Amino acid sequence: MNEVPAVDDRWTELRSDFPIFGGSDGQDSNLVYLDSGASAQKPTAVIKAVSDLYAESYANIHRGVYKLSEEATRLFEGAREKVRAFLNAARREEIVFVRGATEGMNLLANTLGRQRVGQGDEILLTHLEHHANIVPWQMLCQSTGAVLKVAPINEAGEVDMEAFAALFSERTKIVSVAHVSNALGTINPVREMIALARERDVPIILDGAQAVPHLGLDMQELGCDFYVFSGHKMYGPTGIGAVYGRFELLDSLPPWQGGGDMIESVTFAKTTYAPLPMRLEAGTPDIAGAVGLGAAVDYLLGVGFAAIEEHGRHLLEYGNKVLGDIPGLRIIGTAAQKVPVFSFVLDGVHPHDVGTLLGAENIAVRTGHHCAQPVMDRLGVPATTRASLGLYNTTADLDALVEGIGKLQRFFGA
Numbered sequence: 001m002n003e004v005p006a007v008d009d010r011w012t013e014l015r016s017d018f019p020i021f022g023g024s025d026g027q028d029s030n031l032v033y034l035d036s037g038a039s040a041q042k043p044t045a046v047i048k049a050v051s052d053l054y055a056e057s058y059a060n061i062h063r064g065v066y067k068l069s070e071e072a073t074r075l076f077e078g079a080r081e082k083v084r085a086f087l088n089a090a091r092r093e094e095i096v097f098v099r100g101a102t103e104g105m106n107l108l109a110n111t112l113g114r115q116r117v118g119q120g121d122e123i124l125l126t127h128l129e130h131h132a133n134i135v136p137w138q139m140l141c142q143s144t145g146a147v148l149k150v151a152p153i154n155e156a157g158e159v160d161m162e163a164f165a166a167l168f169s170e171r172t173k174i175v176s177v178a179h180v181s182n183a184l185g186t187i188n189p190v191r192e193m194i195a196l197a198r199e200r201d202v203p204i205i206l207d208g209a210q211a212v213p214h215l216g217l218d219m220q221e222l223g224c225d226f227y228v229f230s231g232h233k234m235y236g237p238t239g240i241g242a243v244y245g246r247f248e249l250l251d252s253l254p255p256w257q258g259g260g261d262m263i264e265s266v267t268f269a270k271t272t273y274a275p276l277p278m279r280l281e282a283g284t285p286d287i288a289g290a291v292g293l294g295a296a297v298d299y300l301l302g303v304g305f306a307a308i309e310e311h312g313r314h315l316l317e318y319g320n321k322v323l324g325d326i327p328g329l330r331i332i333g334t335a336a337q338k339v340p341v342f343s344f345v346l347d348g349v350h351p352h353d354v355g356t357l358l359g360a361e362n363i364a365v366r367t368g369h370h371c372a373q374p375v376m377d378r379l380g381v382p383a384t385t386r387a388s389l390g391l392y393n394t395t396a397d398l399d400a401l402v403e404g405i406g407k408l409q410r411f412f413g414a
């Protein structure tokens with residue numbers, strides 16, 4: 001492989017936007033954070049947006065007729081508009097705030113799923129899914145008598161598209177697939193998957209939890225029916241995420257949680273429901289979380305997805321080279337299309353020990369099955385060590401990882 005240049009000046013500077021790395025004076029702590037796939041660090045802009053809301057503009061939303069409530073409502077609905085623009089969704093009503101990707105999938109299983117799926121029907125997934133895109137469907141199958149169909153993957157961690165296409169049948173009622181795999185970093189060929197689903201008139205959901213920090217998105221161009229993601233993986237707060245739904249389909253869904261804010265009128269005899277998006281947002285939402293997510297959108301768009309995608313490709317290439325040169329290290333997941341995620345196993349050292357010893361060097365990685373046990377089973381490994389990178393990572397972080405691995409290999413005599 002050719003040498004990959006280690007040019008990251010812009011991204012080194014950008015680390016000073018994130019206080020966890022040492023504050024706004026740009027003085028780096030020696031934290032090597034390689035666990036953004038689990039949750040990303042937060043820029044000052046996001047932290048400040050949340051704190052400003054609580055300090056200056058906080059009240060409950062939608063119902064108040066006084067100034068503070070109107071201001072909080074304006075900021076909350078402003079965040080919805082930011083998320084709409086981020087996804088290039090056609091309408092603001094297509095954005096439903098939820099707690100995160102997990103709640104988003106549960107919303108869809110309990111609404112779209114209950115509406116469309118019955119005894120003997122089929123839900124098509126892939127072998128790459130996170131548990132959040134397996135278990136809600138499994139629960140639906142248990143209560144309806146439907147079955148899961150699972151498209152296989154190859155040794156590289158890519159979906160076998162011939163098998164995926166062949167798994168459609170007259171009984172396929174929903175397709176739900178990861179845009180990007182959390183365990184391996186594979187970018188699925190979602191355009192092809194969407195085309196196959198739409199040709200057959202089957203609604204298709206994309207689990208975008210791992211795609212949102214890495215890939216520029218355009219719902220109108222992509223043409224999926226639903227897109228689900230969490231804010232905390234895209235540099236926003238925890239406790240907030242969104243479901244995008246194409247208006248005609250989203251508008252056909254029944255409510256799933258009942259309570260305040262989702263109604264038009266209530267009597268003991270009968271309740272009528274509010275229009276979208278509030279019909280699917282019962283109760284007081286995470287107001288500050290939504291505002292923080294809006295700030296994360298502004299931040300990401302300010303950096304720009306063309307640059308983020310290029311940086312990701314560079315980190316991927318560099319990581320493949322420097323990790324690939326380590327004797328006894330095997331990268332698990334070598335798809336042609338990936339985001340900068342490196343799952344690996346080391347001869348003679350358990351992933352848990354890898355993680356613990358790297359942790360002692362202030363290198364944060366994730367070890368285990370990454371909430372994707374079927375992927376691990378398929379690739380024949382009980383667990384991996386996963387380094388998942390974000391926009392603040394540089395090739396220096398990968399060099400530190402390589403050095404840390406060398407040190408622990410010497411320690412274990414591996």
Ligand SMILES: Cc1ncc(COP(=O)(O)O)c(C=O)c1O
Binds near residue numbers: 038099103130207209
């Ligand atoms: C691909 C994928 N889907 C869904 C989720 C669930 O996200 P959350 O825990 O934020 O709800 C994750 C989290 O790791 C993920 O990686």
